[in-house]
Amino acid sequence: MKRNYFKIKNNQKRIRLGARSLLFLLGLFLFMQVLFSVQQGTFGAEFSDLEAQSNELLDENRKLGDDLVRSTSLLSLNEKVEALGYSKSSETLYIKIGESFAQVLR
Amino acid sequence: MVIRLKIIFFLFLIAFLTLLGKLFYWQILKGKELSIQARSQHQSQSLFEATRGDILATDGSWLAASSEAYLVFANPSDIKLEPKKLSEKLAPFFIENPDDKKEILIEIDRLTLLLAKEDLIWVPLKHKVERDIKEKIESLGLEGIGFEKEEKRVYPEASTAAHLLGFVGKDKEGSDVGYFGLEGFYDVTLSGRPGYSLQEKDAGGLPILIETARESSAIKGVSLLTHIDKFIQITLDRELQNGLDKYQAESGIGIVVNPENGAILAISSYPSYDPAKYWDFGNEFFTNPAISQTFEPGSIFKVLVMASALDAGVVKPETQCDKCSGPVNIDKYVIETWNQVYYPNTSMVDVIVHSDNVGMVYVAQKLGSDKLYDYLSGFGIGEGTGIDLQGEANPGLRDKGKWGLIDLATSAFGQGVAVTPIQMITAVSVIANKGLKVSPQVVDKIRQDAWEEDIKPVIGKRVISEKAAGEITGMMVEAAKNGEAKWTYKRGFKVAGKTGTAQIPIEGHYDEEKTIASYVGFAPYDDPKFVMLISLREPKSSPWASETAAPLWYEIASDLFVYFGIQPEN
Numbered sequence: 001m002k003r004n005y006f007k008i009k010n011n012q013k014r015i016r017l018g019a020r021s022l023l024f025l026l027g028l029f030l031f032m033q034v035l036f037s038v039q040q041g042t043f044g045a046e047f048s049d050l051e052a053q054s055n056e057l058l059d060e061n062r063k064l065g066d067d068l069v070r071s072t073s074l075l076s077l078n079e080k081v082e083a084l085g086y087s088k089s090s091e092t093l094y095i096k097i098g099e100s101f102a103q104v105l106r
Numbered sequence: 107m108v109i110r111l112k113i114i115f116f117l118f119l120i121a122f123l124t125l126l127g128k129l130f131y132w133q134i135l136k137g138k139e140l141s142i143q144a145r146s147q148h149q150s151q152s153l154f155e156a157t158r159g160d161i162l163a164t165d166g167s168w169l170a171a172s173s174e175a176y177l178v179f180a181n182p183s184d185i186k187l188e189p190k191k192l193s194e195k196l197a198p199f200f201i202e203n204p205d206d207k208k209e210i211l212i213e214i215d216r217l218t219l220l221l222a223k224e225d226l227i228w229v230p231l232k233h234k235v236e237r238d239i240k241e242k243i244e245s246l247g248l249e250g251i252g253f254e255k256e257e258k259r260v261y262p263e264a265s266t267a268a269h270l271l272g273f274v275g276k277d278k279e280g281s282d283v284g285y286f287g288l289e290g291f292y293d294v295t296l297s298g299r300p301g302y303s304l305q306e307k308d309a310g311g312l313p314i315l316i317e318t319a320r321e322s323s324a325i326k327g328v329s330l331l332t333h334i335d336k337f338i339q340i341t342l343d344r345e346l347q348n349g350l351d352k353y354q355a356e357s358g359i360g361i362v363v364n365p366e367n368g369a370i371l372a373i374s375s376y377p378s379y380d381p382a383k384y385w386d387f388g389n390e391f392f393t394n395p396a397i398s399q400t401f402e403p404g405s406i407f408k409v410l411v412m413a414s415a416l417d418a419g420v421v422k423p424e425t426q427c428d429k430c431s432g433p434v435n436i437d438k439y440v441i442e443t444w445n446q447v448y449y450p451n452t453s454m455v456d457v458i459v460h461s462d463n464v465g466m467v468y469v470a471q472k473l474g475s476d477k478l479y480d481y482l483s484g485f486g487i488g489e490g491t492g493i494d495l496q497g498e499a500n501p502g503l504r505d506k507g508k509w510g511l512i513d514l515a516t517s518a519f520g521q522g523v524a525v526t527p528i529q530m531i532t533a534v535s536v537i538a539n540k541g542l543k544v545s546p547q548v549v550d551k552i553r554q555d556a557w558e559e560d561i562k563p564v565i566g567k568r569v570i571s572e573k574a575a576g577e578i579t580g581m582m583v584e585a586a587k588n589g590e591a592k593w594t595y596k597r598g599f600k601v602a603g604k605t606g607t608a609q610i611p612i613e614g615h616y617d618e619e620k621t622i623a624s625y626v627g628f629a630p631y632d633d634p635k636f637v638m639l640i641s642l643r644e645p646k647s648s649p650w651a652s653e654t655a656a657p658l659w660y661e662i663a664s665d666l667f668v669y670f671g672i673q674p675e676n
Contacts, residue, residue, distance in 0.1 A: 044307075044314055062174050063237070066260075072167040073262035074336050092664065094598075094674050 150307050155257060156298030159327030161271060161288055163336045164371075164550065168262050170271050170289070170381075175234040175258035178243065178251065182224050185250030193217035195246060199239050200232045234258045257282070259289075265380045266343050267334060269394035270373045270548065272496065273381035286392050288330060288548060289381075290496030295552065298327030331551040331558075333369035338362050338636075341665045342374045346640070349658040350376050354646035355623075359396045359527050360662070361639045365535040365628060367563040368544035370493070371636060373397075393497055400501040400524040401641070404608025405444075405461045405651075406626045407520030409578055410533050411470055412458055414481030417541075417574035420472040423581065426451040427468045434464050436515045441467055444607070458581040459589050461605065463519045470518030475509035478517070484569040485533035486543065487525055492564070493546045499526055520608060531639040534626050537582070538602075538634040541568050541575040579631050586627060591656035598674025599667060603627025603659065605651040610644070620644045623651035625659040635670045638663065 070076070095101045132140060161170035178196070185192060197213040198204040220229050233256065235243075240253055259274040259282075272287025284293035301324030306314040342360045350358050362371040375395045379387040393399075415421045431450035433442045443463050449456060457465030470478060482488060488503030501524035504513060516522035525533075528546060536543045543566035552559050570578075582602035586595055591605050606624040609616035623645050628637040638659060645654040666672070 040314060041308065059174075065171075066173045066237075069168045069171045069173065069260060069262050074167075074340055075263050075266065078340075092668055 148306055148308075150303075150305050152303045154301040154303070154324040156300045156324040157326045158257060158259065158274070158282065159292075159296040159298065159329040159554070161296075162329060162331045163334050163339075164332065165336065166331070167336060169267060169332065169334060169336075170259060170261050172257050173260040175236055175256055176240045177230055177254040177256050178232045178235050178240070179254060180221055180229045180231055181250045181252065182221060182226055182229060183250070185221065187248070189218045189221035190214070192221055192248065192251075195248065196231065196243065196251075199235070199243055259382065261381050263336070263340065264382070265378050267339050267373065268378045268381050269375045269392075269396065270334065270339075270370075270495065271381055273384040273392075275384060286496050287394060288332070288495060291494050292330055292549070296327040296330070299325040301325070326554060328552045328554045330549045331553055332548050333364070333371060333550045334548065335371045337669055338666065339372040339374065341669075342372045342662060343378075345658065345662045345665075346374050346376055349640075349642065349654075349661070352647070353623075353642055353654040353658070355642040355654070356644040357395065358643065359399070359639070359641045361396055361527055361531045362666070363531055363535055363546060363637045365538035365544070365634050365637045368532070368535065368546045369550065369563070370546055370548045394495060395527070397491075397493060397495055397526055397528045398497050398499040400499055400526055401622050401643075402523065402608045402611065403520040403525050403530055404606035404622065404624065405520055406530065406534075406604050406606030406624050406639075407523065407525070408458060408461065408466050408518070408606075409537065409582060409604050409626075410482065410485050410487070411466060411473070411478065411518050412454065412581065413537055413570050413574055413578040414478060414485075415469045415473045416454075416577045417481070417570035418473055418477055421454050421469055423453065423455050423577050425454050427454075427457060427462075427465045429468050430457075430462060430465050432464075434467050434515075436467070436512050437510075439512055439515075441515060455581050455584055458578075458604070459585050461519075461585075461589065466518040467515045470514050475514045476506060478514065479503065479506045479509065481569070482517075482523075484543070484567070485536055486529055487523070487533060491526075491528050491532045491546050493528055494548050498528065500529075501525065520606060527639055527641055530624075531626065531637055534628070534639070535637045536569045537575050537578050538628040538631075538637050539575075540572045541570040543567060543569050582627070583631050590650070590652035591625065594652075594657040594660050596660055596664065596667075596674075599663075599672065600630035600632060600675065601627055601660075601663070602629070602631040603656070605656050607649065607651045619649065621649040621651075623649065623655040625651055625655040627659060627663075629663060629667070630672055635672060636666055638666075 093101075158172045160168055160172070163169050178200075180192075187195075193214045196217055197210050200217075201209045201213050203209060217231060220231060223229060231251075235253075236258070243251065244253075261268075261271065270287050272285055272289035272291075274282050274289055275285050277283040282297075284290045284296060289296065301322045302320075303322075304320040306319065308314055342362060346358050346360045349355070358376050360372070360374045362373075363369065364371055373394070373396045377391060379391040384392070412421075416423070428451065430448060430452045432448050433440050435441075441463055444461060447460075448464065449460060449462060452460070452462060452465055454465070454469070456462070457469065473481075482503060488500070490498050490500040503523070509517075513522055532543075532546050545564035545566060547561065547563055549561055551561060579602050582604055583600070585605075586592070586601045586603040589605060591603070595601065604626055606626070608622045608624070609618075610620045610622060611617075612620075622641060622643050624639065624641040626637070626639045628634040640655045640659045640662070642655050642658070648654055
């Protein structure tokens with residue numbers, strides 16, 4: 001009778017312990033889940049931020065590229081040259097080797 | 107007790123059936139709609155347009171490039187201003203000349219009509235708006251107005267080489283498509299492949315990285331590195347335009363080719379158009395006459411016939427023409443020289459120098475129509491050159507064996523036979539290239555980021571022997587020095603050239619006054635750096651090529667001599 005009583009007592013203890021462990025594991029699981037979700041959210045925000053930065057750099061790169069295309073235009077260069085007062089020579093003078101073509105005046 | 111159980115059973119049954127019905131409604135009847143709604147709440151989908159490849163000149167600078175532009179749109183539900191007032195604020199930014207009051211009023215009306223559509227949630231107002239305009243509109247702080255990125259094709263050299271480049275327009279679905287020239291021929295290569303991104307997002311709109319994300323990057327279109335030399339192209343454009351004014355011609359064509367590899371260094375045609383504003387021009391401006399316009403070449407064709415006869419060995423440069431003392435009768439036709447001056451027993455060199463039609467009939471008769479057909483086919487007359495530009499025409503040759511005596515005679519001096527300017531210059535390039543045919547080519551390389559592929563020149567078969575090529579070159583040198591255009595010849599420069607004045611056929615006869623004046627030549631003749639063809643349609647200052655096309659040719663060549671470092675002899 002006494003032995004049976006102890007047996008029941010031990011079983012109850014075990015059940016309580018098991019229930020506590022289960023609760024602890026459940027709590028841990030929930031805690032991890034929340035932690036994980038928060039971390040995912042943070043990563044998502046960071047990722048979104050990096051994407052925005054990348055787009056900003058791409059935009060800047062595009063803008064510089066567009067400026068480069070415009071600035072290499074030979075027609076625009078010709079216009080600038082003309083505006084500065086330079087003009088295309090109307091005649092090309094070919095000189096022979098040894099022929100004098102300039103004289104220093106003193 | 108039993109009754110209670112039955113009631114509970116029925117209540118459960120009703121609840122079960124209601125649930126089943128509701129599930130059927132949500133999942134079967136409304137399933138698709140709801141799943142789309144749900145997806146739009148937790149998924150974000152973006153499409154990325156592929157950047158169109160650039161078209162580059164031989165020095166790597168841009169002839170055509172893709173630039174960033176914006177679509178200006180309105181969300182009518184968010185607009186606070188009256189449609190009319192908002193239109194008045196936006197209109198000056200959307201027109202070319204904000205001082206043009208009529209244009210502004212038309213634009214205001216157009217915008218007001220669009221903004222008055224209250225039932226719409228998104229209204230596109232203006233496509234391809236440039237960045238600085240977008241920034242100016244943004245600074246106004248107008249509510250309900252938004253911007254979406256899109257691409258705009260820019261041509262930094264404006265209308266230079268317009269026919270060569272083509273333009274980018276829209277297809278039926280509103281997508282960008284290249285038309286004519288390089289934009290049309292290489293449209294698929296230049297277009298690239300659009301990309302997309304599919305991402306799960308949280309309630310705040312931020313991406314959930316653990317969920318499935320599908321992404322395919324847009325692949326940029328391949329860029330074309332052409333043989334086009336900007337200096338030569340701009341020089342040709344400028345001088346051709348000046349030539350049209352000077353000689354009062356209706357239109358003009360100029361082509362410059364490197365005969366060694368067939369590289370097209372420049373192609374120009376006038377009247378031209380602005381590819382960035384193609385909608386302001388009619389369809390007749392878009393086709394490139396240099397590759398699509400057929401014409402009777404006239405005397406410039408004589409060099410091909412003479413080269414054929416020299417190669418076949420039926421004549422030699424010193425051969426004397428025993429039929430050249432007067433006009434020649436063929437069937438019911440009388441063939442005369444262009445100036446009714448005749449040279450009895452003239453040599454073949456002088457036939458070319460004097461551009462003697464009767465002498466050429468003598469040469470063609472010696473050669474025979476079948477052989478002439480074979481040689482002309484070898485030169486590429488009667489077949490497309492295969493140039494990498496959209497819209498090449500091929501007028502074709504009369505079928506072999508169907509040439510009458512008069513066909514043989516007239517084709518000897520470039521009448522009754524049709525060619526395109528590109529066919530003509532390709533054929534003359536054979537002479538400059540010592541008898542070897544090379545196909546004309548605009549694109550040298552295709553490249554994308556670090557990858558590059560060379561497009562090798564297409565070297566064809568030998569058309570005439572090196573000896574025959576040398577002999578006809580010598581005749582062209584004499585023609586340049588002592589022919590009708592000798593007054594414009596640049597002494598000391600090794601030029602081989604030939605004039606050609608062709609009458610224009612109209613309704614079965616030749617127009618007495620209208621001509622096509624052409625000059626084709628290359629320099630230096632012993633190591634040609636370029637072959638150039640200049641053709642003017644209906645010049646009014648003089649109908650003759652020697653007084654119009656030839657001086658224009660030398661005008662352009664003078665710049666090319668300096669550019670190529672070609673110096674005069676002695």
